[in-house]
Amino acid sequence: MxxxxxxxxxxxxxxxxxxxxxxxxxxxxxxxxxxxxxxxxxxxxxxxxxxxxxxxxxxxxxxxxxxxxxxxxxxxxxxxxxxxxxxxxxxxxxxxxxxxxxxxxxxxxxxxxxxxxxxxxxxxxxxxxxxxxxxxxxxxxxxxxxxxxxxxxxxxxxxxxxxxxxxxxxxxxxxxxxxxxxxxxxxxxxxxxxxxxxxxxxxxxxxxNVDSVDITVHGVGGHGAYPHAVRDPVVLAAEIVTAMQTIVSRELSPLEPAVLSVGSIHGGHKHNVIPDKVTMQLTLRSYTAEVRRQMIEAIKRISKNLAIAARMPADKMPEVVVKEQYTPxxxxxxxxxxxxxxxxxxxxxxxxxxxxxxxxxxxxxxxxxxxxxxxxxxxxxxxxxxxxxxxxxxxxxxxxxxxxxxxxxxxxxxxxxxxxxxxxxxxxxxxxxxx
Ligand SMILES: [Zn+2]
Ligand SMILES: [Zn+2]
The missing domain is CATH 3.40.630.10 (Zn peptidases)
Structure with missing residues (x-):
């Protein structure tokens, strides 16, 4: 009482x-x-x-x-x-x-x-x-x-x-x-x-170490029934998410702790409209400055090169922004x-x-x-x-x-x-x- x-x-x-x-x-x-x-x-x-x-x-x-x-x-x-x-x-x-x-x-x-x-x-x-x-x-x-x-x-x-x-x-x-x-x-x-x-x-x-990263995947939107006439950022974003899984599993030493998780992905608003962008939010975890640098470099490289492979115009390359709210x-x-x-x-x-x-x-x-x-x-x-x-x-x-x-x-x-x-x-x- x-x-x-x-x-x-x-x-x-x-x-x-x-x-x-x-x-x-x-x-x-x-x-x-x-x-x-x-x-x-x-x-x-x-x-x-x-x-x-x-x-x-x-x-x-x-x-x-x-x-x-x-x-x-x-x-x-x-x-x-x-x-x-x-x-x-x-x-x-x-x-x-x-x-x-x-x-x-x-x-x-x-x-x-x-x-x-x-x-x-x-x-x-x-x-x-x-x-x-x-x-x-x-x-x-x-x-x-x-x-x-x-x-x-x-x-x-x-x-x-x-x-x-x-x-x-x-x-x-x-x-x-x-x-x-x-x-x-x-x-x-x-x-x-x-x-x-x-x-x-x-x-x-x-x-x-904790980093937050924003990725904006740009595209050229249009009718979902005419995919050949657009540049689809949804498919590209999906490829980027999958390819990023190789950063920890195939690029970093297996003896180095590291995490890359995509916590948020958003794009589009209707069944038959291909949107013109998809946004993603990632958390990166590491224990050394070198692993941190390698992960950020790999995210930028993978995003850009998959966009090139998807025939994105030069002015529609993905934007990768490492947020300031870094925790050491x-x-x-x-x-x-x-x-x-x-x-x-x-x-x-x-x-x-x-x-x-x-x-x-x-x-x-x-x-x-x-x-x-x-x-x-x-x-x-x-x-x-x-x-x-x-x-x-x-x-x-x-x-x-x-x-x-x-x-x-x-x-x-x-x-x-x-x-x-x-x-x-x-x-x-x-x-x-x-x-
Ligand atoms: Zn907490
Ligand atoms: Zn707490």
Whole structure:
């Protein structure tokens, strides 16, 4: 049973009625209420105004000095606590254009109007609501323990991770020049494949380079009954999609991880009209700059040469545009990773800390470490899967919903508790000790 905080209701009108200033509720109850509020009030990338306000309020209530609207909706909280190392902890704030189908009584029912005027349901399907709750819980623990450590704690709530743009925006706004430059960067991401109560880590490259590519396949449209008189972009687009499958399977070394997926293809609007263009959207994943370069070169070469083979006029060659929202590899400094993995084992037990393999997912947290000189950084996985469901999946009787699935439903109490414990322990290990 949650208690209501009169101050919160008066000032902010929060329906959950609980915040960090409500000292009558327990730490876990306050975090649970915060999680439910965030889960039920998701906001899309760069539209995280209410979420950012809540993050700023939580940090202010704890006693951090807070800067808002930094790099879009970003929030920076600083706790200067004497001489010693500077540690940055990052949470991401944005949700996804996904209609929640978990059936939970606290499921998101938020619907916004998209740029094209359509109704768009929104959901925290990537668990960033868990990240923010752990972030606030860790900030509170470290504030209360401030007589045990010395140094500077920087807590950032970042916008637009899902667009691979928020970290860049905060860095461009001067994160490392207007605030103390960190000696270490830390973040976590929930895992849809690890049970709640456990954490996983990868030393070295952990998450991939991510590129988004748009291809416009031009043609000369006309009547579907007279295909010889047109230049058909639908057939050409189909050939390009098929031929691009040979980039990973036949052009790259089998020892190099790479992914090329066509996530969207659109063209035409009627049975008997051959359109004059088809558009495609691709995601590319890689681990090295060379593989990334090879894939982009091959897409351009294949598109152009198949168009020539299809007798497209010179002014109708396909356009291949590599989007600016590139996300670089997330590299976990091996020394820092092994140091903190030992701290995690001490905090939650060796059985609950597992070494994992790199994945082809992306995370723009990597950018905070890829500055010159580089900053040792670690992003680790926080198990979030309901333990009963996990056991069933191991027995083969059920499949686990992935991140970004409308069915993703973390076992939030255990996940948040574990997240706060390990993130607090990690920060305390890195910050200076007070004897
Ligand atoms: Zn995501
Ligand atoms: Zn995410």
């Amino acid at each position: 949650w208690r209501m905080c009169a101050i919160c209701i008066l000032i902010w009108g929060w329906t959950t009625g609980l915040c960090a200033t409500d000292l009558s509720a327990s730490h876990d109850e306050r975090l649970e209420a915060l999680y439910l509020y965030l889960h039920q009030n998701p906001e899309l990338s760069f539209h995280e105004q209410n979420t950012a306000r809540r993050m700023a309020d939580e940090l202010l209530a704890l006693g951090f000095s807070v800067t808002e609207n930094f790099g879009g909706t970003g929030v920076v909280g600083v706790l200067a606590n004497g001489a010693g190392p500077t540690v940055l902890i990052r949470a991401d704030m944005d949700a996804l254009p996904v209609k929640e189908q978990t059936g939970l009584d606290y499921a998101s029912t938020v619907v916004v109007t998209s740029n094209d005027g359509n109704a768009q349901p929104v959901m925290h399907a990537c668990g960033h609501d868990i990240h923010m709750t752990v972030f606030v819980g860790t900030a509170g623990r470290l504030m209360r323990a401030r007589d045990q450590w010395s140094g500077t704690l920087i807590m950032i709530a970042q916008p637009a991770e899902e667009r691979g743009a928020g970290a860049n925006a905060m860095l461009k706004a001067g994160l490392f020049t207007k605030f103390p430059r960190p000696d270490f960067n830390l973040a976590l991401h929930v895992s849809a494949g690890v049970p709640a109560g456990k954490v996983g880590y990868v030393a070295g490259p952990a998450l991939a 590899v997330a590299y976990n400094d091996p020394e820092l990773t092994h140091r903190l993995a030992a701290i995690f084992r001490g905090e939650i037990g060796a059985d609950n800390v597992i070494e994992l393999s790199p994945v082809m997912g992306g995370e723009d947290f990597g950018r905070y470490g890829q500055v010159e000189p580089k900053i040792p950084s670690l992003i680790y996985w926080l198990g979030a899967v309901d333990r009963t469901l996990f056991a069933k999946s191991k027995a083969g009787s059920t499949a686990l919903p992935s991140l970004h699935s409308p069915l993703f439903a973390p076992e939030y109490r255990m996940t948040i508790r574990t997240g706060v414990r390990v993130m607090t322990a990690a920060a305390l290990d890195l910050l200076g000790k007070v004897e």
